[in-house]
Amino acid sequence: MKASNGAWRERLLGRMPEHVAREVDIYETEIELRKQGKIEEKLFAETRLRRGVYGQRYDNGQRWDGEKTQQLGFPSATLTKGPSTVWDAPGMQRIKIPFGGLTTLQLEVLAELAEEYSDGIAHVTTRQDFQLHFVHIEDTPTLMRRLAAVGITTREACGNTVRNVTACPYAGVCRDEAFDVTPYARACAYFLLGHPDTQDFGRKFKVAFSGCEQHACGLVNLHDMGAVAVKRLENGKERRGFAFYVGGGLGAVPHSAKLFSEFLPEEELLPTAQAISRVFARMGEKKNRNRARLKFLVSDLGIEEFRRIVLEERAQLAPDPAWTDYLKKVDAVTETPLKLLAPLNSHSVPEGFERWLQTNVARQRQAGYAVATIALPLGDITSDQLRSLAGIARRHVNDTIRTTVEQNIVLRWVREADLQQLYLELKEIGLAEPGAGTIVDIVACPGTDTCKLGIASSRGLAAELRTRLAERNHELEQAVQNLHIKISGCFNSCGQHHISDLGFYGVSRHVGGHTVPHFQLVLGGQWAQNAGSYGLAICAIPAKRVPETVQRLTDRYLKDRERAESFQSFVKRIGKAEIKRMLEDLMRVPPHNEDPSFYSDWGDPREFTIGDMGVGECAGEVVSRVAFELAAAEREVFEAQVSLERGEYQQAGEKAYQAMLQAARAVVRMQYYDVPGEAETIVREFKARFYETQLFFDPFAGGKFGQFLFRAHERAAVSFTQESAHQRIEEAQLFVEAAYSCEARVSAAGSLPKASPPALQSRS
Amino acid sequence: MDLQQLNLKFFVEDPSGVDLALLPVIFNRWIKEKVAEELLIDVADYRHVFHGPGVVLIGHECNFSMDCGGGRLGLLYNRKSKMSGNDEERLQKVFKATLTACRRLELDPLWKDGLTFQGDEFQLIINDRLLAPNTDETLQKLQPTLLPFLARFYKGANLVVNRDENEKQRFSMAVRSDTTFSVEELLANLS
Numbered sequence: 001m002k003a004s005n006g007a008w009r010e011r012l013l014g015r016m017p018e019h020v021a022r023e024v025d026i027y028e029t030e031i032e033l034r035k036q037g038k039i040e041e042k043l044f045a046e047t048r049l050r051r052g053v054y055g056q057r058y059d060n061g062q063r064w065d066g067e068k069t070q071q072l073g074f075p076s077a078t079l080t081k082g083p084s085t086v087w088d089a090p091g092m093q094r095i096k097i098p099f100g101g102l103t104t105l106q107l108e109v110l111a112e113l114a115e116e117y118s119d120g121i122a123h124v125t126t127r128q129d130f131q132l133h134f135v136h137i138e139d140t141p142t143l144m145r146r147l148a149a150v151g152i153t154t155r156e157a158c159g160n161t162v163r164n165v166t167a168c169p170y171a172g173v174c175r176d177e178a179f180d181v182t183p184y185a186r187a188c189a190y191f192l193l194g195h196p197d198t199q200d201f202g203r204k205f206k207v208a209f210s211g212c213e214q215h216a217c218g219l220v221n222l223h224d225m226g227a228v229a230v231k232r233l234e235n236g237k238e239r240r241g242f243a244f245y246v247g248g249g250l251g252a253v254p255h256s257a258k259l260f261s262e263f264l265p266e267e268e269l270l271p272t273a274q275a276i277s278r279v280f281a282r283m284g285e286k287k288n289r290n291r292a293r294l295k296f297l298v299s300d301l302g303i304e305e306f307r308r309i310v311l312e313e314r315a316q317l318a319p320d321p322a323w324t325d326y327l328k329k330v331d332a333v334t335e336t337p338l339k340l341l342a343p344l345n346s347h348s349v350p351e352g353f354e355r356w357l358q359t360n361v362a363r364q365r366q367a368g369y370a371v372a373t374i375a376l377p378l379g380d381i382t383s384d385q386l387r388s389l390a391g392i393a394r395r396h397v398n399d400t401i402r403t404t405v406e407q408n409i410v411l412r413w414v415r416e417a418d419l420q421q422l423y424l425e426l427k428e429i430g431l432a433e434p435g436a437g438t439i440v441d442i443v444a445c446p447g448t449d450t451c452k453l454g455i456a457s458s459r460g461l462a463a464e465l466r467t468r469l470a471e472r473n474h475e476l477e478q479a480v481q482n483l484h485i486k487i488s489g490c491f492n493s494c495g496q497h498h499i500s501d502l503g504f505y506g507v508s509r510h511v512g513g514h515t516v517p518h519f520q521l522v523l524g525g526q527w528a529q530n531a532g533s534y535g536l537a538i539c540a541i542p543a544k545r546v547p548e549t550v551q552r553l554t555d556r557y558l559k560d561r562e563r564a565e566s567f568q569s570f571v572k573r574i575g576k577a578e579i580k581r582m583l584e585d586l587m588r589v590p591p592h593n594e595d596p597s598f599y600s601d602w603g604d605p606r607e608f609t610i611g612d613m614g615v616g617e618c619a620g621e622v623v624s625r626v627a628f629e630l631a632a633a634e635r636e637v638f639e640a641q642v643s644l645e646r647g648e649y650q651q652a653g654e655k656a657y658q659a660m661l662q663a664a665r666a667v668v669r670m671q672y673y674d675v676p677g678e679a680e681t682i683v684r685e686f687k688a689r690f691y692e693t694q695l696f697f698d699p700f701a702g703g704k705f706g707q708f709l710f711r712a713h714e715r716a717a718v719s720f721t722q723e724s725a726h727q728r729i730e731e732a733q734l735f736v737e738a739a740y741s742c743e744a745r746v747s748a749a750g751s752l753p754k755a756s757p758p759a760l761q762s763r764s
Numbered sequence: 765m766d767l768q769q770l771n772l773k774f775f776v777e778d779p780s781g782v783d784l785a786l787l788p789v790i791f792n793r794w795i796k797e798k799v800a801e802e803l804l805i806d807v808a809d810y811r812h813v814f815h816g817p818g819v820v821l822i823g824h825e826c827n828f829s830m831d832c833g834g835g836r837l838g839l840l841y842n843r844k845s846k847m848s849g850n851d852e853e854r855l856q857k858v859f860k861a862t863l864t865a866c867r868r869l870e871l872d873p874l875w876k877d878g879l880t881f882q883g884d885e886f887q888l889i890i891n892d893r894l895l896a897p898n899t900d901e902t903l904q905k906l907q908p909t910l911l912p913f914l915a916r917f918y919k920g921a922n923l924v925v926n927r928d929e930n931e932k933q934r935f936s937m938a939v940r941s942d943t944t945f946s947v948e949e950l951l952a953n954l955s
């Protein structure tokens with residue numbers, strides 16, 4: 001696409017590692033072959049994904065304009081870069097930043113790439129990566145070469161691979177850590193990158209490192225593989241190792257990681273990671289993507305059996321010097337301050353500095369130095385800001401810059417005496433906003449802005465909440481300021497909504513012939529303790545009423561909390577039933593003619609709908625009954641949550657199953673109005689009419705949610721633990737959401753309910 | 765020289781009265797009504813970042829944005845795909861597309877207090893560090909095409925040309941004429 005692509009190749013020859021140059025050349029050839037139709041589109045899609053080249057919303061060449069779906073007339077309309085993915089449609093480039101570590105030169109190159117190939121914005125993700133949006137596929141090889149020339153790879157940033165290895169941004173300077181996990185995270189990232197044993201996974205594989213158990217920075221609990229630094233005295237000698245976890249993950253149904261080993265000695269870190277990779281590649285699900293993450297394998301086998309298999313695998317591995325070579329260097333100081341200590345200066349304090357100091361600066365373990373957090377709104381930073389930030393960093397620190405999982409950037413090793421000056425310099429480029437890690441520092445996934453799977457506008461909502469909360473920030477009490485808000489555009493949890501005080505994920509509801517953007521409110525999640533526990537959805541709120549919901553919840557928390565009570569404990573004490581009751585009025589959607597604003601999303605003026613409706617009288621009656629029953633199913637899920645909260649796990653699990661049955665019956669009713677209420681019949685009819693016909697299939701998740709029902713039905717008689725009840729509730733929630741979507745799709749397609757006879761028994 | 769990846773920005777006369785929240789509405793309408801000859805795809809809203817791209821109308825051949833870069837509000841045209849023709853034809857094309865979009869914005873009924881672009885000043889950037897390094901040499905190479913073009917465009921008015929000499933920036937120059945022009949007049953000068 002860019003005129004200079006060929007010239008860049010020549011220019012950068014010899015300035016990147018030879019094997020990387022070769023890899024990019026191969027990738028460029030693959031692009032050419034795909035253009036000539038010599039590579040099959042599915043294969044090409046996986047090829048580009050493994051290099052971090054992702055699809056983006058509307059890349060199927062269609063876009064809803066508020067009234068109808070428009071065809072986008074891309075020049076190479078018949079050429080695709082994957083199934084239903086038009087060649088010329090803009091895409092996203094993900095850029096891996098292991099443990100978030102960056103140099104000033106890398107910042108400058110990212111700035112250049114954002115303005116030359118993207119739209120002038122670089123986006124920090126919740127896994128410490130960078131993303132550039134609206135990139136043309138033919139520019140990606142050049143982009144990769146320019147990154148490689150400064151030591152950055154995009155390899156395995158997407159696809160069924162080991163994704164970016166994350167770590168606490170405070171590692172090495174934190175006062176609470178057991179030891180600096182940076183060298184281990186780095187070693188693990190590069191050991192697993194391109195390793196033959198990591199090339200045959202059924203799904204992605206995420207790894208995280210943390211320096212301690214109690215803080216959230218590493219979020220170990222929600223990773224496929226997580227390591228928490230631990231020291232142990234053995235025969236009077238201190239040994240380093242890790243509390244080692246496996247099988248965590250968010251996604252539609254979150255799983256907490258299981259403890260694999262209380263103390264995995266440091267020299268066992270890489271061989272164990274390799275053994276796990278081999279077991280995952282060999283035994284992990286390959287056909288059904290929805291059960292292919294490691295969490296399902298661990299859950300199906302049980303942690304004991306999984307551990308046994310991995311240790312057996314480990315014992316058979318041929319020794320590799322790379323397992324321990326790096327250990328010789330871990331104790332060498334990797335970071336140093338740019339400036340020697342100096343007395344604090346006594347200049348007059350700049351306006352706003354105190355507040356920024358309070359929220360954005362943390363003292364390091366090394367006396368006289370601090371970590372300054374640059375809070376990025378929605379994780380976004382402009383090219384100009386990145387470039388200026390590189391200049392500022394050069395004046396104050398060495399290359400000690402990191403991204404964070406809260407979508408921010410930190411400068412480490414800032415001399416405390418320089419903080420005021422740093423603040424002034426950051427202020428000049430609009431990067432001295434206070435409130436890092438507080439309620440205004442909202443985390444949001446890309447949502448409907450660019451993500452193909454987004455249902456509602458997580459970024460639009462985040463921007464709105466941020467503006468409103470920032471206006472009131474100075475008057476917000478500390479207890480409210482300390483809360484976290486995280487927003488995902490759909491159930492897939494990229495915004496990590498499960499682990500925040502106030503979590504939201506996008507859903508939709510069908511109201512009076514229109515589709516209305518909503519967000520499920522998720523409460524009870526825990527950010528601390530490395531994402532210690534996951535919250536559950538309570539109710540769906542119309543998108544336009546979420547700000548009011550936040551206000552009402554925080555006001556109530558301030559009013560009724562007991563001394564120093566955390567938000568999580570407060571939610572638990574007053575109970576979800578009470579919370580739902582106090583939000584009841586906010587859940588209602590006014591009719592379209594009364595307030596059309598409810599029918600479009602935040603930051604997007606287009607009417608949020610899926611097509612013109614043509615609902616007849618008879619159908620209207622049936623649809624309203626279907627809608628009524630879906631609402632009842634949703635209520636039942638909620639009841640299940642209340643039981644869970646009370647510790648009645650058996651009841652919770654059973655109610656969740658009942659909710660699924662109820663929703664399935666509502667769906668079946670669209671074709672078979674008088675479907676009987678026995679579980680067996682509902683499941684059979686549902687399967688024949690809506691699953692096997694794929695009418696229930698989510699456009700992206702396929703039959704995943706239908707499978708939740710079948711599994712719950714098969715295991716209807718099991719006894720529930722807290723964890724299994726929690727999971728069943730998550731599944732029920734998603735099944736009900738899918739039922740709502742199915743109803744909306746079927747109605748929009750004009751496929752009106754028919755009082756047809758029962759499905760043939762043989763199809764069940 | 766091979767002029768590609770041109771960016772052109774005309775500034776808004778009185779930015780204080782401009783409600784940027786209207787831009788997503790206007791740009792979505794442009795997509796819906798297919799108002800431009802270029803393929804328009806999507807709208808990206810970056811109002812939350814400081815001195816950023818503001819609201820961007822993403823297209824295939826080019827983006828249009830109500831850009832806040834450098835702290836000055838203006839309409840930025842960002843050519844992405846390769847252009848055919850000679851350098852002068854490319855300049856003509858880019859100026860025409862940018863000014864047509866400016867005029868379309870000026871005429872939009874959504875602005876309660878109107879919106880006017882300053883015709884007597886613009887910023888021209890070449891968005892490719894390799895094709896056009898930010899050096900005097902690039903400026904010299906550009907002049908034989910640019911100067912006659914500008915003489916016609918500004919009807920012989922006196923011009924001041926400043927190149928941004930910050931070596932980290934892309935090749936960028938600010939041009940100011942000593943005579944005022946409306947967008948409509950400039951469009952007429954182009955034809």
Ligand code: SF4
Pocket residue numbers: 445446447448451452453454455458488489490491492493494495
């Ligand atoms: S949570 Fe959903 S909308 Fe958000 S990035 Fe993930 S898949 Fe996309």
